Amino acid sequence: MASEQTHxxxxxxxxxxxxxxxxxxxxxQIVSFSMMIFLTLVAFIAVGYGDFSAWFIxxxxxxxxxxxxVFQLYYFMHMSHKGHEAPALFLxxxxxxxxxxxxxxxxxxxx
Amino acid sequence: MHVEDxxxxxxxxxxxxxxxxxxxxxxxxxxxFLGGETVLFASLFATYxxxxxxxxxxxxxxxxxxxxxxxxxxxTMLLLTSSLTSVYAMYHxxxxxxKKMQLWLGLTVLLGFAFLLLEIYEFNHYVHEYxxxxxxxxxxxxxxxxxxxxxGHVAFGLLWIVTLMVRNAKRGLDLYNAPKFYVASLYWHFxxxxxxxxxxxVYLMGMVG
Numbered sequence: 001m002a003s004e005q006t007h008x009x010x011x012x013x014x015x016x017x018x019x020x021x022x023x024x025x026x027x028x029q030i031v032s033f034s035m036m037i038f039l040t041l042v043a044f045i046a047v048g049y050g051d052f053s054a055w056f057i058x059x060x061x062x063x064x065x066x067x068x069x070v071f072q073l074y075y076f077m078h079m080s081h082k083g084h085e086a087p088a089l090f091l092x093x094x095x096x097x098x099x100x101x102x103x104x105x106x107x108x109x110x111x
Numbered sequence: 112m113h114v115e116d117x118x119x120x121x122x123x124x125x126x127x128x129x130x131x132x133x134x135x136x137x138x139x140x141x142x143x144f145l146g147g148e149t150v151l152f153a154s155l156f157a158t159y160x161x162x163x164x165x166x167x168x169x170x171x172x173x174x175x176x177x178x179x180x181x182x183x184x185x186x187t188m189l190l191l192t193s194s195l196t197s198v199y200a201m202y203h204x205x206x207x208x209x210k211k212m213q214l215w216l217g218l219t220v221l222l223g224f225a226f227l228l229l230e231i232y233e234f235n236h237y238v239h240e241y242x243x244x245x246x247x248x249x250x251x252x253x254x255x256x257x258x259x260x261x262x263g264h265v266a267f268g269l270l271w272i273v274t275l276m277v278r279n280a281k282r283g284l285d286l287y288n289a290p291k292f293y294v295a296s297l298y299w300h301f302x303x304x305x306x307x308x309x310x311x312x313v314y315l316m317g318m319v320g
Contacts, residue, residue, distance in 0.1 A: 014121070015120060015121050018125055018205075018206075019206060021125075022202060022205055022206055025202075026198075026199075026202050029195070029198050029202075030195075033191075033194075033195045033198075036191055037188075037191065040184075040187055040188075040191065040310075043310075043311065043315055044180060044184050044187075044315070047180070047315045047318050047319060048180050048318075054319050054320060057319050058316055058319060061311050061315050061316070062311060062312075064311070065307050065308055065311040065312075068307050069304050069307050069308070072194065072300055072303060072304050072307070073300075073304065076194055076195075076198050076300045076303075077297055077300045077301070083129070086139055086142060087138075087139075087142035087145075090142045090143050090145065090146030091142065091145060091146050091149060093146055094145070094146035094147060094148070094149030094150045094153075095149055095153075097149075097150050097153070098149050098150050098152070098153025098154070098156075098157075099153065101150070101153050101154050101157045102153055102156060102157040102160065104157070105154075105157035105158060105160065105161045106157065106160055106161055
């Protein structure tokens with residue numbers, strides 16, 4: 001996007017600025033990745049070693065999955081950047097239809 | 112800016128994937144496709160949840176008999192790490208470093224391939240040790256359709272990335288192929304998004320019972 005470009009008139013200065021911005025973004029990506037690994041570990045340990053009832057553990061690991069996917073979508077897939085209004089609309093519309101499908105299959109159709 | 116323009120690291124735009132009309136269209140169209148994929152996978156998840164452990168008699172293995180956490184954990188780490196390596200590839204793409212981008216894409220492909228091999232081993236194990244097959248029960252059909260569809264996506268993603276790497280090996284980076292690499296990396300992340308729900312809903316919830 002033209003608006004995201006920097007125009008100091010000096011390409012050398014611009015590239016320094018952009019490299020810095022990219023490196024900064026990469027740091028956020030590493031933090032996201034560490035969080036994702038951590039959430040995965042918590043979920044596996046809770047199921048593998050934890051002594052919890054299914055009523056607690058199922059909502060808990062589902063919540064961990066949702067948080068991890070938010071990291072993936074907003075950082076790894078750049079949905080936190082500008083110009084992602086249409087992608088958000090498409091994705092959330094798909095998710096809405098999908099959740100209704102899951103609800104329907106689990107309650108009305110099969111039981 | 113035009114598709115055929117030659118660039119240097121200094122003149123390379125900040126968002127190369129959206130500089131051309133074709134790039135903008137690819138970006139928009141691909142996210143529409145991902146919205147559709149969400150519906151597709153949600154319906155497979157719905158079917159799996161409805162048919163989980165629905166077997167004709169007590170001789171058939173149930174989810175808690177089949178699944179083993181270590182192998183699923185290794186598979187998860189492989190795919191999660193491959194998601195990070197493809198982030199690195201796009202980082203180098205934005206910095207106009209074609210060689211490093213290719214290197215990180217290559218690592219992504221290796222990790223994805225290892226994941227696929229592990230899944231093949233896993234399915235083979237279920238079929239031969241537990242006689243849990245596609246046609247053995249409603250549970251079997253739903254399981255292999257959901258997890259297999261994801262595995263199919265991994266296989267397609269690998270072919271896609273390898274094709275892009277080979278076809279553009281001598282071209283270097285330009286505004287013609289930058290959107291292609293960007294969209295392929297989005298697809299790869301989406302595969303990981305689906306896997307997060309598979310390991311949670313299928314494997315971990317399967318172990319819980």
